[in-house]
Amino acid sequence: MKKTKLLLIALTIVYSLCSASGIARDKPNIVFIFIDDLGWTDPGYMGSTYYETPNIDLLAGHGMIFTNAYANAANCAPxxxxxxxxxYTPRHGVFTVARPDRGESEDRRLIPIENSRQFSPDKITIAEALRPAGYVSAAIGKWHVADSPQQQGFDVGLNKFQIANGYEAGHFNIEKEYLTDRLTNEAVEFITQNKDNPFFLYLAHYAVHTPIEAKENLISKYNAKDAAGCHGNATYAAMIESIDESVRKINATIKDLGLSENTLLIFFSDNGGHGTYTCQKPLRGGKGMFYEGGIRVPMFVYWPGEVRGGTICDFPVIGTDFYPTFIELAGAQQPVDYILDGKSIVRLFKGKKSIKRDAVFWHFPAYLNSYEGLKDESRDTVFRTRPVSVIRKGDWKLLMFHEEWVLDGGKEKINSNNSVELYNLKKDPGESDNLSNANNKRRNKLLEDLLEWQNEINAPIPTQANSAYIEKL
Ligand SMILES: [Ca+2]
Structure with a gap:
């Protein structure tokens, strides 16, 4: 007994000495694995019994799982x-992908706000903020917001158009190489080349975004399996398995180079899963909607020795939190005269239950039409979403729909114009019970906070009625 204790103490001392003298312990490497359109319940550890993600599950189980992690939008670019x-979106103006006026004009009651396809070069990206702290950065994979990652401060940028020979059409190139594998290999090379200095790897896979394409040998395996609930598309499952293999390979590289304890690995998705191929049950909706299925995403953090394994954090976090988190961990400075909307979540990594923040927000002044032939869970059958602003505060969530708000009497007629929906996410994660009128005290408070935020951030609200809609009436 005594011996064991002494051994433990000795090990602790050795460990602390290592920590104190660690080459770059004060500047951890950051590996951010960003999956495109991966749904909240798609990884095995989040509940799917059809898709197979043993490597992701293993790391998630030895890391901290975030059950209330949010993307800043329900689609890719924003x-x-x-x-x-x-x-947040009102500051950079990238509200949606491409055109804000999707669907038929006669179905849109408002003229949406113009969309920017890229953010200004004046923005100081996370790569630019980490550079003065000695970080080498790479954006490998989907970029989708500007001409190139190098123009926004990344040392290395490699999207599929910059990789040779024909990935333009999808996930295979003309030599039948699979894009997920190729990006993984590029990432492995970047990690290996930069093992001796702090690095930031932004690995943004194109999977599991459409077109749904995967390696044949993997597809046949899932074809032989029974669907589990609404998870049952074999090709989509095979795409996810290739992502799982990517995560395995990235982690194996980090481990083989002896960097595990000095590398923060984060797994995250840019929005909810595509309603045609997967679902997020018990959450409502999917990609393109501001119900939970469109914006709540799978997330875990893996950092041996720093983030306690087997832990779960249920405090709401959002995509904008990573920037200040990385700054803090890197010992970098927050850029001068530059507003950050997120909060560092390092406290959560250390096991604290919360950070000082009351609410998170979304603003989407545009339209996204429904997928054809899909009976989805959106508010109406024509659009996945119409212009909307959202606040989540504690267990509560309020959605404010601009059409009804602007055109049907706003606050004055709030009890009858269907302009807001209020949900208690703890009791009703599927957002089936709109408590807007039943709990108007809570509704009014959240609405007040949301309006105040819109005002503070100067969020553009579409106010111009669309004549095509009026003519149709
Ligand atoms: Ca996406």
């Missing part, structure tokens, strides 16, 4: 712009 700039 989510990425917010992660990279550390800012």
């Amino acid at each position: 989510s990425r712009a917010s992660f990279l700039t550390g800012q």
Whole structure:
């Protein structure tokens, strides 16, 4: 007994000495694995029994799982712009992908707000903020917000258009190489080359975004399996398995280079899963909606020796939190005269239950039409979402729909115009019971906070009625 104790003490001392003299312990490497359109329950550890993700599950189990992690948007570009700039959508103007006026004009009651396809070069990206602290950074994979990662401060940038020979059409190139594998190999090379200095790797896979394409040998395996609930697309499952293999390989590289205890690995998705191929049950909806299934995403943090394994954090975190988190861990300075909308979540990594923040917000002044032939769980059958602003505060969530708010009497008619929905996510994670009128005290408080935030951040609200809609009436 005594011997064991002494051994433990000795080990602790050795460990502390290592820590104190660690080459770069004060500047951990940061590996951010960003999956495209991966749904909240898609990884095995989040509940799927059809998709197989043994390597992801293993790391998640030895790390900290975040059950209330949010993307900053329900689709790709704004989510990425917010992660990279550390800012909510009204500050950078990337509200959606491409056109804000999707669907048929006669179905849209408002003229949406113009969308930026990229954020200004004046924005100080997380890569630019980490550079003065000695970090080498790489953006490998999908970029989707500007001409190139190098123009936004990354040392290395490699999206599929910059990789040779024909990935333009999808996930295979003309030599039948699979894009997920290729990006993983590029990432492994970057890690290996930079093993002796602090690095930031932003590995943004194109999977599991459409087109749904995967390696044949993996597809046949899932074809032989029974569907589990709404998870049952074999090709989609095979895409996820390739992601799992990517995570295994990235982690094996880190481990083989002896960098595990000095490398923070984060697994995250840019928005919810695509309603045609997967679902997020018990959450409502999927990609493109501001119900939970569209914005709540799988997330875990793996950092042996620093983040206690087998832990779960249920405090709400959001994509904009990574920027200040990385700054803190890197010992970098927050850029001068530059607003960050997120908060560092390092306290959560250390096992604290909360950080000082009351609420998180979303703002989407545009339209996304429904997927054809899909009976989804959106508010109406025509659009996945219409212009909306959202606040989550504690267990409560309020959605404010701009069409009804602007055109149907706003606050004055709030009890009858269907302009807001209020949900208690703890009791009703599937957002089936709108408590807007039943709990109007709570509704009014959240609405007040949301309006105040819109005002503070100067969020553009669409106010112009669309004549095509009026003519149709
Ligand atoms: Ca996406």
